[in-house]
Amino acid sequence: MKRLKFSDLLITIMIGVVFGITMKFWDDLYTVVKPMLPIARQLLYGMWFMVGPFAFLLIRKPGVALLASIAAASLSAFIGGGFTVLIYGFVQGLAAELLFASFRYKKFGIVVAGLAGVASCFAGFFLDLFYGYANLESWALFVKYGLRVVSAFLFTGVFAYLIVRALEATGVTNLIRPVSKEEYSLLDN
Amino acid sequence: MLELFTPHRETWLYRVNPALKFVVFFAFMLIVLFNQNFHFALNQLILYGVLVYSFSGYSWRKLLLFSVPIVISFVSSAATMMLFGKGVTIWWSWGLIKISEESFNYGLLLGFKTLSFGFISLVFLLTSRPILLFYALMQQFRLPSKYAYSFIASIRLMPVIVEELQTRSDALKIRGVHFPKGLKGIFQRLRMYTVPLFAQSIRRAQRVAVAMEAKRFQMGAKRTYYYPTTYERVDAVFVIVMVVSFASALVLSVR
Incomplete structure (x- = not known):
């Protein structure tokens, strides 16, 4: 159906890179300001799931969520995040991509984007199980990942959606989105 | 800034095909991620530590500087797990905090993994140029x-x-x-x-x-490359050294 053109591809990867840089910038700032606030840290964790759903809401084509997530992760890996970021980015992006695919890439709303974030969160949890981050007492486990799910929905659903809306207002989305049938039919009159 | 990332001398690791190096290190990373054996994790950590400190071609002082964030993440991940991890044999407890034998060991295991990831990534980043990595991935691994x-x-x-x-x-x-x-x-x-x-x-x-x-860039078309990359003898040496040292890390841990 809607195949990716070269410009879509380049834009997707560029979005990933911009996200990678912004996240790094913020993470540094945050580490300096609040080193020991675990709860706030979990509440902001959803930021790391944002890139894939955001790219999909913007470009609305299959494959974009996964690709943007990999791009952001590769960039973070290069500027000091290390190889682990790469595997997390891949798995989280894949989860978001599969969620969009399960809606046949036809839904672009807050709920679907939020669910994609939650899917990424679960995928990340799966990796944490192997890494060893999830070997916590049950209350700590519940608090940590509970907050993370809430944050995932908030960032990927609400925030990403609103930012895409703001970008639509700037007009740049006209460069990328496929022209719909209704818009063609407008020309007929 | 640029001077900080100029190596003291270029070691053999610099001449290894970047894509091959990437694939090998990535495979190691997956093994570190899924491994749950304490001794194997420690042996791997030593292997990657040696790799960074002896073969990256940077001076000790710079390497210590680069290691600071890795050590910080080691401390934070290990400490959280020790304080809040689950376990039965309790050593010390205070309110929600509870240090047990199991949580202490898990904390160390987690910390070793974090350090290993840090060192593998560091040795790769210090000895490879990102642009050449992509050229090699296209030529040796058929990345579109x-x-x-x-x-x-x-x-x-x-x-x-x-x-x-x-x-x-x-x-x-x-x-x-x-x-x-x-x-x-x-x-x-x-x-x-x-x-x-x-x-x-x-x-x-x-x-x-x-x-x-x-300028006639076409997706999927056959093309030539500005930077040709190949396999050389040093690549074979790299694979052999890596496989042998990795195997010894494994063998020494199961004994």
Whole structure:
């Protein structure tokens, strides 16, 4: 159906890179300001799931969520995040991509984007199980990942959606989105 | 900044095919991730530590400096697990904090993994050039050129994006923008910073793509490469050294 053109591809990867840089910038700032606030840290964790759903809401084509997530992760890996970021980015992006695919890439709303974030969160949890981050007492486990799910929905659903809306207002989305049938039919009159 | 990342001397690791090096290290990383054996984790950590400190070609002082963030993440991940991890044989407890034998060992295991990841990544980053990695991935591992060149173009444009982010940050500061506390503030900050950045980057990426296609860049077409990369003898040496040292790390741990 809607195949990716070269410009879509380049834009997707560029979005990933911009996200990678912004996240790094913020993470540094945050580490300096609040080193020991675990709860706030979990509440902001959803930021790391944002890139894939955001790219999909913007470009609305299959494959974009996964690709943007990999791009952001590769960039973070290069500027000091290390190889682990790469595997997390891949798995989280894949989860978001599969969620969009399960809606046949036809839904672009807050709920679907939020669910994609939650899917990424679960995928990340799966990796944490192997890494060893999830070997916590049950209350700590519940608090940590509970907050993370809430944050995932908030960032990927609400925030990403609103930012895409703001970008639509700037007009740049006209460069990328496929022209719909209704818009063609407008020309007929 | 540039001087910081200039090696003391170029070791044999610099001449290994970057894509091969990437694939081997990536495979090691997966093994570290899924391994749950304490001794194996420790042996691997020693292996990667030796790799960074003896073969990266940087001086001790610089390497210690680069290791600071890795050690910090070691301490934070190990400490959290020791204090809040689950376990039965309790050594010490105070309120919600509970240190047990199991949580202590898990904490160390987690810490070893974090250190190993840090060292593998560091040795790769210090001895490889990102652009050549993509060229080698295209030539030796058949990565489609559309992805590789998109990445290369994005990496080349990175300094521009960083500069824009800085400009945006300065602009907001000089306009005296204050953000409210809490989630609303976080969202406003996110919007204020990223919307102009995204708008600019999307336009720029679109222009670059059009320009590349105007110069006859075609997706999926057969092509030649500006930087040819091949396999050489040093690659065989690399694979043998890695396999042997990795196998000995494994054998020494199961004894």
